[in-house]
Amino acid sequence: MSDTDFDIFLVATPGLEAPLAAEARDLGWHGAELQPGGVTIRGGWDDVWRANLMLRGATRVLARVGSFRALHLAQLDKRGRKFPWAQVLCPDLPVKVEATCRASRIYHAGAATQRIERAIAEELGAPIAADAAITVKLRIEDDLVTISLDTTGPSLHKRGHKEAVAKAPMRETMAAMFLREMGYDGSQTVLDPMCGSGTFVIEAAEIASGMAPGRSRDFAFQDLASFDAARWDAMRAAVQPRKVAAGRFFGRDRDAGAIRMSRQNADRAQVADLCDFDCLAIDKLQAPDCAPGIVIVNPPYGARIGNKGPLFGLHAQMGEVFRSRFAGWRVGIVTSEGGLAKATGLPFKPTGPIVAHGGLKVRLWQTGPL
Template sequence: MEIFLVATPGLEDPLADEARALGYAPQIQPGGVTITGGWHDVWRANLEIRGATRVLARIGSFRAMHPAQLDKRAHRFPWADFLRPDIPVKVEASSRKSRIYHAGAISQRIEAALRDELGATIAEDAPVTVKVRIEDDLCTISLDSSGESLHKRGHKQAVGKAPMRETMAAMFLRQCGYDGREPVLDPMCGSGTFVIEAAEIAAGLKPGRLRHFAFEDFVSFDPEAWERLRGATSAKPRTEIGFFGSDRDPGAIRMSRENADRAGLAGRVQFETLALADLERPEGPPGLVIINPPYGARIGNKGPLFGLHATMGEVLRERFKGWRVGIVTSDAQLARATGLPFMEPGPYVAHGGLKVRLWQTGPL
């Protein structure tokens, strides 16, 4: 079947690269990436793919020119092949370029079919979501196999101000060429997202290993096969590489350490309370400095941030020869205030109501 990996807008390309690296043949579409496979691939995508925000399994489609036709064909759809009658469901509908254009009317007819044919309970807080999209009069039925957004890895209980989502962090690391073979440092680490994500990649830890998924409530779910898949190792862990996070806020460092411990990374990552001006290059080979610094529209007054970015650039140029730098920001002027030799910035990416871009250098 067709499996749709939902992307953060602007990060479709690195998501396709990741899917390709896992052996799939991805096709980029607006809003995500399409692969093909069976239920095992749906499970694996949720478990292993770092950049998708959710995984949709497209379980069928039919033509619907008017509401009566939608009603009739929805009642004929083989819901019992996919959904259990004892698990509540909810329906989310959308329509584009179609004669049936009212999302509420679409939802009502699909809900009626689920009640009448499956005996399912419809509930707003249901663990399983049926997604219905009618485009050019073609009605496509998908199941959200993820449940909660996939950026919720299961280890982060504490977050700071304006946190970077794990799915985004993973894709920015990929765009920087990070593959788990070099040290990573974040001198404004917040709750530790970049550092923890990088350390997990190096350790061969699967991003979905600690959480529950909606597909565990589907008819197709096989608990024994799932445990085998979840328990399989995906890479030989690299133990010699260092991962470093620092922040001037002691509360942020405490959060980072707690999140790393829950992720099973105690002893593999180092977090310390440190002002940017006091940052020193770690011992060992050069690697990647990646930062999500404050930008005015995100946290507050922008004026003092120019001085902060100038200090950042000075410290990195003087003390991090041979290291590459990646900075995520919504403000090109702040990026340029670092004085770092950036390449052309990456595409715009939606983040918390803003459009951010990745600015990166070659080795300094």
């Protein structure tokens, strides 16, 4: 396979494909194409590494390393054995294969998986293991077999510097894309009045600083045959954070434990000096003494955390605080309950797309400047 010419599929949180495509274009992948479930870019292995290191909205990066037609299992077996596995996989590292079949004469995913596992084991010599860190993804659709490698490993929302997590946390990948949907570009003040473990505030501070989201972790591509450690080290070293003025990223929460977690997480992410966390209930919230910016909040919506009754009162109070004390600020609320958003009485724009969030369907409700 060519090093400079294959499809790279960026997996998105369902509903957040559009902001991920915009982020990819901003990072220089001008041909980024929206697909169901993600975004396709083209490039070589350096692009795969950079996508894992730099993209805030992708959940994983799949390298589509080859394809061929197969009308039956014997053909899949024969062509699977001819595939240049040694160019992409290391013979001494275990591999697992995951297959899906759609609208194809080969319809049994289990049988397809076995044929490709056997091809890899017998032609390359790599061991097959259910718990392998390297995953070969086999997709058979309309009799076309596409072979992809999961180059990421654990999901990209696991940035590698967040240990403390609150109840019903917002994933970092989603937080970054909701901030982008609010027009956040790193220059505005950001405040989260119910910050939980600090995800929105920390992401905002990292974006402003130009930090690489994947700087604190390892990736599956480091165990592939195409990996070049010296080139990877140079790529990581080239990402130099910008100097950012402190006092622009605010997290508030009535739970002292949440504030403690947020501070610890910000410290590990190396943005503690940029973030201001304080234990404060919503009725005591005041706008910081600075130019109006963005309020973004993922309040409790009852689906996970207890019962909805008292939440209507909480949302009404939140709306009153924003209207009376946050003139000029734009507000974004992420919720699965449209009724709760409306209870704030805020003048929302048309809502964004439905976004899958841990079994729930949430939306971003946002206002213009209040």
